[in-house]
Amino acid sequence: xxxxxxLAGNPxxxxxxxxxxxxxxxxxxxxYPGVTVEKKQGTCISDAGKFNIVDLPGTYSLxxxxxxxxxxxxxxxxxxxxxxxxxxxxxxxxxxxxxxxxFMEMGIPVTIALNMMDVAKKRGISIDIEKLSQLLNVPxxxxxxxxxxxxxxxxxxxxxxxxxxxxxxxxxxxxDMDTAIDExxxxxxxxxxxxxxYRARWTAIKYLENDSQVIESGQKADRKVALQLExxxxxxxxxxxxxxxxxxxxxxxxxxYGFINSILKQNLITYYQDKNRLQLSDKIDKxxxxxxxxxxxxxxxxxxxxxxxxxxxxxxxxxxxxxxxxVGNIADSNLPDGLLKSLVIxxxxxxxxxxxxxxxxxxxxxxxxxxLEDSGYLARMAFMxxxxxxxxxxxxxxxxxxxxxxxxAGGCAVPGVMAARTLKSxxxxxxxxxxxxxMNCGAKLPVFALLVAAFFAENExxxxxxxxxxxxxxxxxxxxxxxxxxxxxxxxxxxxxxxPYRMPTFKGILIxxxxxxxxxxxxxxxxxxxxxxxxxxxxxxxxxxxTKTQKxxxxxxxxxxxxxxxxxxxxxxSDEDQLSEQALTIKESLTQVDFDEAHAGLKNSIAGRIxxxxxxxxxxxxxxxxxxxxxxxxxxxxxxxxxxxxxxxxIGEVDPEETTSLSERLKTAKGWGxxxxxxxxxxxxxxxxxxxxxxxxxxxxxxxxxxxxxxxFNTALAFGLSVVFYxxxxxxxx
Amino acid sequence: xxxISLRQMQVDQKGTIxxxxxxxxxxxxxxxxxxxxxxxxxxQGRAPLHDxxxxxxxxxxxxxxxxxxxLIEVEV
Numbered sequence: 127x128x129x130x131x132x133l134a135g136n137p138x139x140x141x142x143x144x145x146x147x148x149x150x151x152x153x154x155x156x157x158y159p160g161v162t163v164e165k166k167q168g169t170c171i172s173d174a175g176k177f178n179i180v181d182l183p184g185t186y187s188l189x190x191x192x193x194x195x196x197x198x199x200x201x202x203x204x205x206x207x208x209x210x211x212x213x214x215x216x217x218x219x220x221x222x223x224x225x226x227x228x229f230m231e232m233g234i235p236v237t238i239a240l241n242m243m244d245v246a247k248k249r250g251i252s253i254d255i256e257k258l259s260q261l262l263n264v265p266x267x268x269x270x271x272x273x274x275x276x277x278x279x280x281x282x283x284x285x286x287x288x289x290x291x292x293x294x295x296x297x298x299x300x301x302d303m304d305t306a307i308d309e310x311x312x313x314x315x316x317x318x319x320x321x322x323x324y325r326a327r328w329t330a331i332k333y334l335e336n337d338s339q340v341i342e343s344g345q346k347a348d349r350k351v352a353l354q355l356e357x358x359x360x361x362x363x364x365x366x367x368x369x370x371x372x373x374x375x376x377x378x379x380x381x382x383y384g385f386i387n388s389i390l391k392q393n394l395i396t397y398y399q400d401k402n403r404l405q406l407s408d409k410i411d412k413x414x415x416x417x418x419x420x421x422x423x424x425x426x427x428x429x430x431x432x433x434x435x436x437x438x439x440x441x442x443x444x445x446x447x448x449x450x451x452x453v454g455n456i457a458d459s460n461l462p463d464g465l466l467k468s469l470v471i472x473x474x475x476x477x478x479x480x481x482x483x484x485x486x487x488x489x490x491x492x493x494x495x496x497x498l499e500d501s502g503y504l505a506r507m508a509f510m511x512x513x514x515x516x517x518x519x520x521x522x523x524x525x526x527x528x529x530x531x532x533x534x535a536g537g538c539a540v541p542g543v544m545a546a547r548t549l550k551s552x553x554x555x556x557x558x559x560x561x562x563x564x565m566n567c568g569a570k571l572p573v574f575a576l577l578v579a580a581f582f583a584e585n586e587x588x589x590x591x592x593x594x595x596x597x598x599x600x601x602x603x604x605x606x607x608x609x610x611x612x613x614x615x616x617x618x619x620x621x622x623x624x625x626p627y628r629m630p631t632f633k634g635i636l637i638x639x640x641x642x643x644x645x646x647x648x649x650x651x652x653x654x655x656x657x658x659x660x661x662x663x664x665x666x667x668x669x670x671x672x673t674k675t676q677k678x679x680x681x682x683x684x685x686x687x688x689x690x691x692x693x694x695x696x697x698x699x700s701d702e703d704q705l706s707e708q709a710l711t712i713k714e715s716l717t718q719v720d721f722d723e724a725h726a727g728l729k730n731s732i733a734g735r736i737x738x739x740x741x742x743x744x745x746x747x748x749x750x751x752x753x754x755x756x757x758x759x760x761x762x763x764x765x766x767x768x769x770x771x772x773x774x775x776x777i778g779e780v781d782p783e784e785t786t787s788l789s790e791r792l793k794t795a796k797g798w799g800x801x802x803x804x805x806x807x808x809x810x811x812x813x814x815x816x817x818x819x820x821x822x823x824x825x826x827x828x829x830x831x832x833x834x835x836x837x838x839f840n841t842a843l844a845f846g847l848s849v850v851f852y853x854x855x856x857x858x859x860x
Numbered sequence: 861x862x863x864i865s866l867r868q869m870q871v872d873q874k875g876t877i878x879x880x881x882x883x884x885x886x887x888x889x890x891x892x893x894x895x896x897x898x899x900x901x902x903x904q905g906r907a908p909l910h911d912x913x914x915x916x917x918x919x920x921x922x923x924x925x926x927x928x929x930x931l932i933e934v935e936v
Contacts, residue, residue, distance in 0.1 A: 186892050187888075189888045189892055220918045221893070221920060224892065335888075373883065375891070376887070379896050380897065380898075383899075407921075408916075411904070415908075415914070420907075420908050421908050509923050510908055511907075512911070512912055513907060513909040513911045513912070619885070619889050619890075619924070620924055620925045620928065621886070621889045621890055621893055621928060622922070622923050622924075623893070623920060623923075624922070626920075
């Protein structure tokens with residue numbers, strides 16, 4: 127037999143730490159208000175018995191303000207747990223008890239785990255635990271979740287009190303309100319209105335609180351009774367407004383705090399230090415959020431995080447690359463030439479390699495973010511930047527996602543999109559998700575580098591800066607546009623706790639990082655492999671017709687026909703730098719035929735046909751079919767734009783790191799000039815995110831609809847901007 | 861002694877909340893966090909662009925935007 131209990135409490139009260147301590151389950155320990163949205167369950171087997179524990183999201187109240195509160199309340203109402211273990215931060219008793227009181231009003235048995243006793247002690251607070259327990263009429267057990275202190279006593283207390291019946295706490299809300307509550311209670315009882323789920327008094331209070339969720343379900347349950355209740359609320363509201371200039375909602379909060387105060391005032395707490403003494407955390411804040419030092423420090427920390435992630439992840443990324451290169455080589459030498467080989471190497475190995483290539487990046491990024499989040503610094507960053515981001519309908523916390531995605535050129539939108547999880551406000555979060563792909567990720571840089579080197583070599587630095595500015599402006603303006611149209615709605619209030627700075631626990635950060643990484647591998651992996659194969663097929667099929675392949679075969683025979691057998695065997699066996707001059711020329715001609723064949727194959731492929739058929743439209747932006755194919759390929763990963771352009775210009779696949787040959791070729795190619803180049807740069811900044819990012823957007827936004835939106839909308843936007851730029855540019859320049 | 865809106869308060873200034881004129885979701889949130897009449901607050905600091913503001917109440921630090929602070933009247 128096991129008992130179902132829930133862990134509930136304020137954010138930053140050590141709830142998650144206690145959950146990990148009790149169940150050993152893997153879960154994130156946060157220091158940013160409200161970090162647990164998912165419901166986490168675990169089992170605790172102890173001497174005191176077996177408990178099924180659900181970790182409710184951290185909330186400050188049950189008034190259904192945020193999604194977390196709705197989730198927590200629904201769970202308590204629907205599942206009717208045997209007990210609520212309420213984690214209360216001893217160093218922050220008054221506000222924490224506000225939630226406890228609401229649990230007690232629901233009539234579910236409550237045990238209080240008075241946590242962070244060590245912090246309270248350090249702050250010079252001592253609490254009379256026995257008296258607190260007596261006055262609240264619930265068991266209170268002191269704990270220190272970080273060290274596991276008090277865990278045993280807590281479990282014993284839970285075991286011994288779990289089946290006891292408790293009466294719901296009744297707080298007086300003042301004469302006018304109490305009369306109204308009594309009247310409503312009677313109506314509710316006699317007509318069995320919502321009594322299946324809620325206690326009568328609780329429903330009455332929720333009506334007075336103007337709780338839209340309860341009022342709505344009331345209207346569905348029994349219209350007549352609902353109207354009756356609404357009338358009473360209206361009457362008492364009018365009366366209170368006239369006599370006290372007050373509102374039922376306000377009075378309820380006042381009285382709840384009043385009730386807590388009446389308890390705390392009974393010599394419950396002793397301060398043996400000045401209550402208003404500046405805590406260490408406050409002293410840190412004086413520097414860290416200082417007008418001048420704050421922003422400087424923030425830039426330094428962001429740069430540090432950035433350097434840390436992208437420098438150190440390069441090493442394991444290199445391992446992955448060499449590993450997949452090695453696997454590719456094995457496949458290359460063991461499989462017969464043909465479609466299967468091409469599928470295995472270009473479709474599967476490159477696809478899986480592409481997925482796993484991001485893993486070190488995600489791990490390092492989340493290691494850094496988890497540290498900032500758990501330490502409490504992330505909340506300060508949001509605090510400092512909120513003013514700027516709010517102008518565009520975003521939230522102070524959006525900054526992390528933007529920076530990671532390439533706000534400082536060279537990031538990656540995949541961890542960027544995942545970093546948007548630190549945002550708790552759904553609308554701001556969606557707007558952030560949809561706009562971070564405009565940042566200049568590391569994969570777009572080779573494209574820019576190629577074009578800038580070819581056409582803007584004299585002003586390289588200026589143009590790169592211009593590109594960064596365009597992407598930021600674009601992203602913020604689009605965010606603003608989205609928030610004023612399809613994701614319209616009030617800004618989420620910034621009434622937020624700045625949690626005290628804490629040293630993150632090593633275990634907590636590792637669990638957090640691992641969870642995120644594993645989620646990425648598991649969920650994204652399968653989809654991405656599938657899409658990778660589809661893209662491979664698009665660039666490969668239908669292949670060249672027999673007659674065409676024959677033509678290239680003939681060209682090869684022509685080249686090799688007059689050559690001596692000795693030179694031919696040299697071509698087979700020797701390395702390139704050992705070849706004689708004659709063999710070298712032959713080899714070059716042969717390679718050129720290979721390139722031409724690849725070029726013809728690409729043009730004939732599905733992607734090539736799409737590219738050619740789109741030429742009629744894309745010519746307005748200055749793009750010919752070659753650019754189009756490259757951009758289609760760029761959907762796989764942006765750097766593929768460069769290698770595909772290489773194939774399309776018959777100079778073979780171009781290594782994105784080494785683009786001199788291609789930029790030389792583009793300089794002289796027909797239809798290319800600074801105007802086309804910059805038009806392509808604009809398009810590359812804004813068009814559809816690579817499909818790994820798209821998959822992540824679908825996952826984070828919770829729907830493929832938004833993923834599809836980001837593909838279609840971004841491409842349309844990019845095309846519009848490029849066309850405008852190219853057309854206006856053509857007029858101005860001629 | 862006089863009543864001013866929370867937005868007008870200076871850093872390090874102390875006061876007692878006199879009234880909260882916010883309703884609906886925002887009002888609920890403000891009250892849940894303990895910003896109710898009678899509570900003592902102290903302005904802790906302001907963000908570099910002067911908005912949001914952070915304040916100390918009941919021993920913890922709370923932030924809110926200036927337009928949210930407008931709805932709170934404080935006796936100083």
